[in-house]
Amino acid sequence: MPHHDPFLLRELLGEEAALCRRALTGESGVALPPLIDHHVHLHLIDERRLGAHGIAGVLDLGGDPTVLAQRPSEGMPRVAYAGAFLTAPGGYPAGRSWAPAATVREITDASAHPGVAGGAATAVDEQATFGASVIKVALNAQAGPVPDDATLTAIVAAAREHGLPVVVHAEGEGMTRRAVDAGAAALAHTPFTEVLDRELIVRAVAAGQRWISTLDIHRDDASSREIAGANLSAFLRAGGLALYGTDLGNGELPIGVNAGELEALHLAGLRGAELLGALTDPWPRAERSRGVSTFVPGAPPADINAVPAWLAGATVVPTEELIHDEHG
Numbered sequence: 001m002p003h004h005d006p007f008l009l010r011e012l013l014g015e016e017a018a019l020c021r022r023a024l025t026g027e028s029g030v031a032l033p034p035l036i037d038h039h040v041h042l043h044l045i046d047e048r049r050l051g052a053h054g055i056a057g058v059l060d061l062g063g064d065p066t067v068l069a070q071r072p073s074e075g076m077p078r079v080a081y082a083g084a085f086l087t088a089p090g091g092y093p094a095g096r097s098w099a100p101a102a103t104v105r106e107i108t109d110a111s112a113h114p115g116v117a118g119g120a121a122t123a124v125d126e127q128a129t130f131g132a133s134v135i136k137v138a139l140n141a142q143a144g145p146v147p148d149d150a151t152l153t154a155i156v157a158a159a160r161e162h163g164l165p166v167v168v169h170a171e172g173e174g175m176t177r178r179a180v181d182a183g184a185a186a187l188a189h190t191p192f193t194e195v196l197d198r199e200l201i202v203r204a205v206a207a208g209q210r211w212i213s214t215l216d217i218h219r220d221d222a223s224s225r226e227i228a229g230a231n232l233s234a235f236l237r238a239g240g241l242a243l244y245g246t247d248l249g250n251g252e253l254p255i256g257v258n259a260g261e262l263e264a265l266h267l268a269g270l271r272g273a274e275l276l277g278a279l280t281d282p283w284p285r286a287e288r289s290r291g292v293s294t295f296v297p298g299a300p301p302a303d304i305n306a307v308p309a310w311l312a313g314a315t316v317v318p319t320e321e322l323i324h325d326e327h328g
């Protein structure tokens, strides 16, 4: 058996990486914590295929809250969700074929009071009642009207009452600034429509804002890809916290761990153990799921540049199926 330096293994793959083999087959490989895609739409994909391709947990950022509420809280994949998209009347994604009416709430009143028809707080309260872990707001100025500042403020305040972070889809000029000013806890996408001022990025980092990556959705659009890559690099250099997310369900993306997303994150500066950190962060949950692990068959990656492609071979296995090597 070839020698693998445990210090190198940790630098490449994080503190919890361990050499192991599967009890049933004897196959050797590397054990890692469960991997999470922080931006999916379950109603648009075949979720049964996620585990075979390495994804043990997801954050659903726009779906039918009544359907999502019926899921077991510890299933496979383990799901955290926003429930419906909150948007302006006629705003994105209302009316899209992939966003049925049950997945969208068009807010007609900035009211912070509960029980107001079309009210901002009412929409937040509804998602909370259905077990949402985050609130999703669409600020897509390139695709229609967006919630005004009063509405946005009321949404964030109502979400705070429930202890729920707000995730904003910011698209179009000035939308990221509005999301930062309003106190959004996370962005659903790395901003891709404008190169952001350093001052704004520093403010987002200081506020602890998380950016869900979704770089690979721009693989056929060189301009968006370049802007998003530059923004994420600047965000990371300023100390920002990125989360791995693909917007799975949006167009033709591979089900499971997406090698293109990993490669783009690596190029933006998130490498090795830090890349693993973006994949294994349980946010918005506090705890990792128990009982499942990631298994990548074969030898560990030879160096840090080999990590993205190597990780694409990940699969989800019951933790009890893995026997750790003595010096892993």
Ligand SMILES: [Zn+2]
Residues within 6 Å of the ligand: 039, 040, 041, 061, 062, 247, 250
């Ligand atoms: Zn999405």
